[in-house]
Structure formats: structure tokens, C-alpha cells
Amino acid sequence: MDFRSQSASLDALASLTADALVLVIAGATLPADLDKNVTALIKDAIKLGDFDLKAGQALSLARPSGLKAPRLVLVATGAATLKAARNGVSAALAQLKGRGAAHAALGFVGFDAALTESLVEQALLAASDASYVYRHTKPSAPAPGKLVKLSLVFAKEQAKAVKAGLTRGQAIANGVALARECANLPPNIATPSYLADQTKALVKSHGIKVEVLDQKAIEKLGMGSFLSVAKGSDVPPRFIVARYEGAAKTQAPLVLVGKGITFDSGGISLKPGAGMDEMKFDMGGAASVLGTLRAVAELKPKINLVVLIAACENMPSGRAVKPGDVVTSMSGQTIEILNTDAEGRLILCDALTYAERFKPAAVVDVATLTGACVIALGGVRSGMYASDDELAQALSAAGEAALDPCWRMPLDDEYEDGLKSNFADVANVAGREGGSITAAKFLQRFAGQYRWGHLDIAGTAWKGGGAKGGTGRPVGLLTHFVLSQVR
Numbered sequence: 001m002d003f004r005s006q007s008a009s010l011d012a013l014a015s016l017t018a019d020a021l022v023l024v025i026a027g028a029t030l031p032a033d034l035d036k037n038v039t040a041l042i043k044d045a046i047k048l049g050d051f052d053l054k055a056g057q058a059l060s061l062a063r064p065s066g067l068k069a070p071r072l073v074l075v076a077t078g079a080a081t082l083k084a085a086r087n088g089v090s091a092a093l094a095q096l097k098g099r100g101a102a103h104a105a106l107g108f109v110g111f112d113a114a115l116t117e118s119l120v121e122q123a124l125l126a127a128s129d130a131s132y133v134y135r136h137t138k139p140s141a142p143a144p145g146k147l148v149k150l151s152l153v154f155a156k157e158q159a160k161a162v163k164a165g166l167t168r169g170q171a172i173a174n175g176v177a178l179a180r181e182c183a184n185l186p187p188n189i190a191t192p193s194y195l196a197d198q199t200k201a202l203v204k205s206h207g208i209k210v211e212v213l214d215q216k217a218i219e220k221l222g223m224g225s226f227l228s229v230a231k232g233s234d235v236p237p238r239f240i241v242a243r244y245e246g247a248a249k250t251q252a253p254l255v256l257v258g259k260g261i262t263f264d265s266g267g268i269s270l271k272p273g274a275g276m277d278e279m280k281f282d283m284g285g286a287a288s289v290l291g292t293l294r295a296v297a298e299l300k301p302k303i304n305l306v307v308l309i310a311a312c313e314n315m316p317s318g319r320a321v322k323p324g325d326v327v328t329s330m331s332g333q334t335i336e337i338l339n340t341d342a343e344g345r346l347i348l349c350d351a352l353t354y355a356e357r358f359k360p361a362a363v364v365d366v367a368t369l370t371g372a373c374v375i376a377l378g379g380v381r382s383g384m385y386a387s388d389d390e391l392a393q394a395l396s397a398a399g400e401a402a403l404d405p406c407w408r409m410p411l412d413d414e415y416e417d418g419l420k421s422n423f424a425d426v427a428n429v430a431g432r433e434g435g436s437i438t439a440a441k442f443l444q445r446f447a448g449q450y451r452w453g454h455l456d457i458a459g460t461a462w463k464g465g466g467a468k469g470g471t472g473r474p475v476g477l478l479t480h481f482v483l484s485q486v487r
Ligand code: BES
Pocket: 264, 266, 282, 339, 341, 342, 343, 344, 368, 369, 370, 371, 372, 374, 429, 430, 435, 458, 459
């Protein structure tokens, strides 16, 4: 999709020449300075009982009288919030789906001018999301529609905010698309070395530095916990280290860590067969930190960012790790593996130890970690944990600003009690209760050397059912978070 801005004031919408004029309207009354032809059309539609200025109302008109544009699409949002606007844009794009319009001009009515930058960003993200089609192994997938160009209509005085919104929205949209595509690819294609290749592709296009560690190099680092998960598979593991350097080398970097389980069968603690295909999405954390790296490298903020991805398959075999096995992590702590399906924490703990070498300003790991988090928060908010309030606040605020929300979860010491083992420093699972929290408590044992945050995205990284596919979350949250940390 081609996005651009077009300046026009509210009172001159009749002269816009796109294939469709799309208006997203907040509030229960129309502003006095709205174009008089548009106002007349809306009032007439309300009188006919075809439209109302209430949330959820939408109307398409062909050949609207007095307008140059041959189509008018109206969507009412009720509230004047950013979320209402985003939903309004999605509803408007749905109206255009399967129709003939190639170029739409999109205007907002009744929203605060202070929202402009975010409105543009969200409009772009909604349009980009709606135009994404997975084709890699299904080239016959139908095109999402004829719409290829979206002009954002704002008054001249908003030009700066519009430009900033376009830039940020486009970068995040590109990151989201990369994350969605990686997640959607089948696990026989999106292997650990494929993720490494995708990261390497950013070297040329985005000036990123990348180092990929193979099995031998991972052994040398002493990542016994990570390797215990990888060893049941014939597909070799990769540990990916990527760096974006936007500030002086002396400035402590942010580190993002992604769980890259390219297929989670559960291992010897095998998962039930139904729906197991969805465990190809168990690299959603890796996909999202990769997407964020791309977005950040495009926006070039003055900050240093390190991205770490631990990638392998979790498979059963004669060589696989067994319940009862004790392994030694890179930190030196021994771990009794009571359930081989709690593998995410086993690969992340070694990545968290590796992160120490960067003397980071903060480390945030991102993982499709627990089914318990899906039960707790569903698909709306990611679970968020943080070792300090300021970091929690920053992650929370980033999620709200990006409309990619998270919810802080507790880390009381008592939640760690269930992880005690008679045979190792720690067990990899506690009981069923509070499963997302006990997983976080396990990780926290390895994250004591820096400010640490953890996002459990098991409920938000992908959708099941008819719309099965990666969501690209939490690329929006993470990109906003990184931008918020620029000093
Ligand atoms: N990748 C899964 C978590 C998951 C499950 C994400 C379902 C999304 C939907 C993770 O590796 C896992 O299997 N976790 C176990 C942990 C348990 C054995 C303590 C789980 O949640 O059941």
C-alpha cells in the first residue's frame, strides 16, 4: 500500500479527487466547519434512518451529490479516543473491501488535533494489516482488494504531526509485517537457521550487525539449559545476536530477548495432537523482537539496541531430554527438568545470562511462554512482569500508546516456592496454579544483574480459528518502548 498525506481543510472535502472519500467521525454532532455538501449528505442519511452518529454505524454512498469523489464512506466512532479511531478506520476499510476504489482519501472529523500523529500511525497500521496476505506457500491466495493508495487528509497546520505519524507508522507496519510473515511460515521452512537468515537480511538493508552462533559455539558458552531443549531435534539450534548502534558505544544498550521455539511438540512430555500445528507460532517472541529491530533501525533513534534470539525445536526422540534430567545452565545454576514442555524458560534463562555481558540499561524478554497466561488475560493484553516500577510503567505506557496493551502481573517471592527441587537448584515447573507467574519467577532467577522486564505473549502473538495467523504483536509496544528510552 502506498501511503501519503494530502492537505485539505474540513470545509473543502467536496473537491478531493480520490476514488473514495472516507470519513471517520467522532462525537454526536458535526462540527460547524465541516464541508457543507458533506454535512448535507450526512444529515440526509440520518433523516432517512440509514446512518447515525453513534459507535458502530457505517454507510457507503455511491455518486454522492456535490462531491468530486465518486464514493463516500462514513463511519461513526462515538468516542474520540485513539482506539475508537483505529476501529473506525478498520471498519471503513472493510466497507471498501472487494469494491472498485484504488485510491481512498481518509479524513478524521471530531478528533483532538493533539491526536494527529497517533491517528496517522494507527490509520497506517490498520490499512497495512488489512492489506497483508500470506502467500509464501499459497501463491494463489486472493488479493485483499483493489485499494492500493491511501491519502491522509489533514489541515495544513498538522503537516509536521502527519509526517511524524507516517514515518513511525510505516516503520512499525514493516516490523509487524515481518513478524507476521515469520510466524505464519510453516515450521519446516521457518527453522532456526531461517530466522538467522532473516536477521542477516537486515545487515544489508538496515545496517544492523549480526552474529549467528551454531551448536558448537553455543556449547562453548556453556548454555546447557538451551542445548537440553535443542538436542531432541535433528534441526540444529541457532543463537542470534543482532545489534543496532544509534548512540555512542559507551551508552548502555537496551536488550530484547526473543523465544524462538520454531516448533513446540512438548518433547517427551508430548502435547496432545489437536491443534498442535499452532505450536509453529512458538517463535512469536523471536519474530516480534526481529520486527522491532527492523522498525527501530528504520527510525534511527539515538539509542543502542541488542536483540538476542534463542532458536530451536522442542522434539521427542531417543536423544531428547527427559523428565528428571538435571542440566546446568550458563549461569551455573542446575535445573531439574520435570516437564519437557516447559522449554521456553529453559532456552530464555541462558539468553538472559548471556545478556549480562552487554551491561544493559534494561533487558526485556518476549515469549509465548504459558497457556496459563492465555487463561488469565486472553488475547487482549500481554502479560507483563518487571523487576522495577519505572520499567513497568514504561512498558505499560508504550502498550497504551501503541494500542498494543499489556497488563502488569505480580512477582511476589511466595510464587517461587513451587520451583524447589531436591535434586537441583531449581525445577523448571511448579504446580498448575499461577502458571504464568511461576514461569516468570523462574526467569527472574537468571535476571538479577540488570533491570528486567518480561512479556508473556502466549495469548496475543497469534489468532486461532478462521483468522489463524500471527498478529505481529507486540512489535508496536516494543517499538514505542524503545523510542521512549532514548535519552
Ligand atoms: N509454548 C507453550 C505455551 C503455550 C501454550 C502458548 C498454549 C500458547 C498456547 C509452552 O512451551 C508450554 O508448553 N508451556 C506449558 C508449561 C507447563 C508445562 C508448565 C503450558 O503452558 O502448558
